[in-house]
Amino acid sequence: MTIMVDRDIAEIGKTSFIHDPREGDRSKITLAKAEGSYVWDESGKKYLDFTSQAWSNNLGAGDPRVIEAAIAQTRALTHARPTFNTPALLELTALLRSITPGDLNRIGYCLHGSSAVEMAMKLAFKNKPDAKHILVLQDAYHGRSITTMAASWPHPKNPFSAISPTFHRVPHPDAYRPRLGLTVDQDVDLCLQLMEDTITKGVDGGVAAIMVEPIMGNGGHIVHPKRYHQGLRDICDRHGILLIWDEIQSGFGRTGEMFAADWYGIQPDIMTFGKGVGGGFPLAGIFASDKLEHFEGGEDQLTFGHFPVAMAAAVACVKAIIGDNLCANARKLGDYATERLQEMSARRKLIGDIRGPALFVSCELVKDRETKEPSPRAAGEVFRRGLEKGVIFGESRYLGLGNLIKIKPPLDCSMEDMATALDVFDAILGELEAEGIS
Known part of the structure; x- marks a missing residue:
């Protein structure tokens, strides 16, 4: 399949958008088609998409069950004011x-x-x-609205500070880089104590919630020890504070369980969801404990918040994740990828650390394993050369700040495709080492 884009029309993309092209100028290919773990550009070039389009296609792109559900809903009803119920809303709610x-x-x-x-x-x-107050973690990422940018790790030269709320960012443990020569357990103890000290001594006024990503997404794919999350749960319980888990990236099978809360065995009070739920259609939201008071009329309503087409697609997507046993497939693929990366690390000195679980796989690239100095240049080259070789790898953060390569295909990716992507990654690392790039 080749879908050509008129050259004059293509030039529009270079001049007409309000977003600065520098953030993604290396990846500004024009996508024309997607199916399963693959995308095609307008010239017909085929790519393995190991970003699942911003970790959103947990079920491979264009799944017929999702598409047919969305088409059927489109024919029946495309929009309903959020003060009304729809069959898609009720069915999705019961399923979730x-x-x-x-x-x-x-x-x-x-x-x-x-x-x-x-x-x-x-x-x-x-x-x-x-x-x-709501307390968040250093290196957290919760979004790019005015409020969620303020709750996330610092954005360079943030021009919106004047209208942004203030959040207190608290240190968190990092098993790859524990502080001051501490052990991982000691770092966990230190960070839990810092959290408690912030609650009791560091803020004026009470704390409503601690908000965390169970596994940090854009902030480095940091997998916190279970003992840390259990400690946060205990702190919240003792101080009468709510625990919010942001599972927008980790939900719907990405960790090998339906939610990271299942993987860790931790019960939050509020949990956000999004990305992987809609089968490629826009949908997000929150799960909240029965014990919490709900919103009154008008306190939280969005005109298109109950988008029936996305909800019908989500029903089909979630049923497919369950029915096709994709959590198990994610664990199987993740185990294979981790083993391959560990084998590579014996030969490829750019690999500093390998992280999981399941298809939350990532690899930190460093200039030197002893100093653990990050190598954003190597990560950028892996991304660029991956595109040339037909594999789209993920990167951490934006504007070239990160040194992490993310390997996060759809949960129904084949073992053959996973092996192909890892072969390409290995070959690129070999090229970089031969060229002295670190």
């Missing part, structure tokens, strides 16, 4: 309630992850009306 952890039975919907995070924060303050 059947798989959410613990008592997270209240569900709110929106279209984007940033809106879901803001909904979670609003609900926290609704239930803690005397509190003034």
Whole structure:
């Protein structure tokens, strides 16, 4: 298949958009088709997409079950004001309630992850009306709205500070780089103590919630020890604080369980979801504990928040993830990828650390294994050369700040495709080492 784009029309992409092209100028290919783990550009070139299009196609792109459900819903009803129910809304809500952890039975919907995070924060303050703060982690990433950017790791030269709320960023443990020569357990103890000290001594006014990603996404794919998350749960319980888990990147099978809360065995009070739920259609929201007070009329409503087409697609997507046993496939592929990367690390000195679980796979590239100095240049070259060789790898952060390569295909990726992508990664690392690039 070749879909040609008129040259004059293609020039529009260089001059007409309000977003600075520098962020993604290496990847500004024009996508014309997607199927499963593959995408095609307008010239017909085929790529293995190991980003799942921003980790959103947990079920491979263009799954017929999702497409048919969306088409059927489009023919029946494309839009409903959020004050009305629709069959798609009720069916999706019943399905999600059947798989959410613990008592997270209240569900709110929106279209984007940033809106879901803001909904979670609003609900926290609704239930803690005397509190003034939400605590977040250093290196956190919660979105790019005004509020969620402020809750995320610092953005260079952030021009929106004047209208941004203030969040307190608290240190978190990092098993690859524990502080001051501490052991991992000692670093966990230190960070938990710093969190508690921040609650009791570091803020004026009460804390409504601690908000964390169970596995940090854009901040480095840092997999926190279970003991750390259990410690945060204990702190919240002792101080009467809500625990918000941002599972927009980790939900719907990416960790090998339906949610990271299942993988860790930790029960949050509020949990955000998004990305992988919609089968490629925009959908996000929150799960909240039955014990929490809900919103009053008008406190949280979005005109297109109950988008029936996305909800019908989500029903088909979630049923497929369950019915095709894709959590197990994610674990199988993740185990294979991790073993291959560990084998590579014996030969490729650029590999500093390998992270999981399941298809939350990533590899940190470093200039020197002893100093662990990050190598953003090597990561950028892997991304660029991967495109040339027909594989789209993920990178961490933006503007070339990160040194992490992400290997996160759809959960129904084949073992053959995983092996191909890892072969390309290995070959590129070999090229970089031969050229002295670090």
